[in-house]
Amino acid sequence: MGSKEKIIRVGIFDQIVSGGGVRLFTLKLLEEFSRQAGSRWRFHLMWPHFDSSNNFLPPPRLRNTTFERIQVASKSGVRGKLLHRLYEGLRGAKLSERGRLSSLKSVGAYGDSLRAEEQQTFRSGTGLGLKWLDQRANQFDLIYLPYPYLTLPREDEWHPKKPLVITLHDLAHEHTDAWGEMTDCLQQEVRRWTCLADLVIFSSTYIQNEAQKIYRLPSARARRIYLTPPASVGSYGQATGVLSRCGINSDYVFTLGWAAKHKRVETIVEGFALFKRRVETNLVLVIAGPLTETLLDGNLHGLEVGKDVLSLGYVNDGDIPTLYRNASAVVTASISEAGFNSMIFDAMYYEKPLVCSNIPQFVERLGTDDRLALTFDPHSPQSLADALCTHFGNLTESERRVAEAKKFIDSRTLNHVAREYLESFESVL
Numbered sequence: 001m002g003s004k005e006k007i008i009r010v011g012i013f014d015q016i017v018s019g020g021g022v023r024l025f026t027l028k029l030l031e032e033f034s035r036q037a038g039s040r041w042r043f044h045l046m047w048p049h050f051d052s053s054n055n056f057l058p059p060p061r062l063r064n065t066t067f068e069r070i071q072v073a074s075k076s077g078v079r080g081k082l083l084h085r086l087y088e089g090l091r092g093a094k095l096s097e098r099g100r101l102s103s104l105k106s107v108g109a110y111g112d113s114l115r116a117e118e119q120q121t122f123r124s125g126t127g128l129g130l131k132w133l134d135q136r137a138n139q140f141d142l143i144y145l146p147y148p149y150l151t152l153p154r155e156d157e158w159h160p161k162k163p164l165v166i167t168l169h170d171l172a173h174e175h176t177d178a179w180g181e182m183t184d185c186l187q188q189e190v191r192r193w194t195c196l197a198d199l200v201i202f203s204s205t206y207i208q209n210e211a212q213k214i215y216r217l218p219s220a221r222a223r224r225i226y227l228t229p230p231a232s233v234g235s236y237g238q239a240t241g242v243l244s245r246c247g248i249n250s251d252y253v254f255t256l257g258w259a260a261k262h263k264r265v266e267t268i269v270e271g272f273a274l275f276k277r278r279v280e281t282n283l284v285l286v287i288a289g290p291l292t293e294t295l296l297d298g299n300l301h302g303l304e305v306g307k308d309v310l311s312l313g314y315v316n317d318g319d320i321p322t323l324y325r326n327a328s329a330v331v332t333a334s335i336s337e338a339g340f341n342s343m344i345f346d347a348m349y350y351e352k353p354l355v356c357s358n359i360p361q362f363v364e365r366l367g368t369d370d371r372l373a374l375t376f377d378p379h380s381p382q383s384l385a386d387a388l389c390t391h392f393g394n395l396t397e398s399e400r401r402v403a404e405a406k407k408f409i410d411s412r413t414l415n416h417v418a419r420e421y422l423e424s425f426e427s428v429l
Helices: 021-036 077-092 095-101 105-122 128-134 180-196 205-215 265-278 292-297 317-325 342-349 360-366 381-393 395-410 414-427
Strands: 008-013 041-047 065-069 142-145 164-167 199-202 222-224 252-256 284-288 309-311 329-332 354-357 374-376
Touching: 008 021, 008 128, 008 414, 021 041, 021 065, 021 342, 021 414, 105 128, 180 205, 199 205, 199 414, 205 222, 205 360, 252 265, 252 317, 252 342, 265 284, 265 292, 265 381, 284 292, 292 309, 317 342, 329 342, 329 381, 342 354, 342 395, 354 360, 354 381, 360 374, 374 381, 381 395
Parallel strands: 008 041, 008 142, 041 065, 142 164, 164 199, 199 222, 252 284, 252 329, 284 309, 329 354, 354 374
Antiparallel strands: none
């Protein structure tokens, strides 16, 4: 009889959990991991209670996958432990039960305090999350960090107890001031991560090459894996009444993302205003994402709130498919991304015209011939206005681009991505 195949145990640790694309990608990738695991792979996901947008993170229920809360917040005493169990039960309950349990003011107050404590603890630079991870490191054969930022202790050394794989995303902390006063700390932290990791995964050749130069990262410890939308991208939910609830009653151009400087939402606002001055149209600009509601306090360049522009703020995962499906076009003006962002994937998946910035990470796969999408200079509102005029001025050509983009994105599945990730994990053992 042959020897029994060794089980590979992967610990997936993320104490920040981005409220946007990284969270969704981690879940979808984990779903694909569980499908491919067979008898050989086991995965253990470690998350806090809330993501970076303060939304509760329910435990995923997947084959070959276990889940554990990162416990660094205090729950001392019998009462604290009881409240914690009640709170977890409340968040995991059915909606009817949730309404009944939410009447317990002490449970609601506990949730508020837990959220505040987690946010403060995980951003304090103490490395408490990694100390918690070290206590259970022997349960795993390797550790994977899909989002390593704001995790290392700032004052102390830390070394992984198991082979370590990380995904490095965009270089906004190197090329922009998007992180504000945290920029210097983040630059130093990423340099440390690139020294500590056995393998660093990128989703763009451009970002990989830039990172290898900045961090003197050897090619042997770097790998590029192109991402793709999961086949179930449209299954986050089919919410009803989304458009009326959001106050959308006309055709619109859609953009989604948090209000960070490197997302260049101001270019989209001004470019759309220029477009509306040149073309007589009832189109509305719909902006969605964490903190985007604050944009209405800025310069709207003559756009009228409610008539020309709507800012939805944070939207639930279940509302996103409807917002894409009903859009006349999708626009992203980001100047720093890991590779394709979720807007590019979703626009292609939902067969919507895409107008995006001409940054190297995008052009690397899109090309410059307008075959898959129209591109523009993200620093130039005029360039965006020109692209919008081109799109709406020739809808037949736009339909051709949409069809080509759908074929392009369907040519690579999440199955390919997951398989390459698993091969990468195995390479460090």
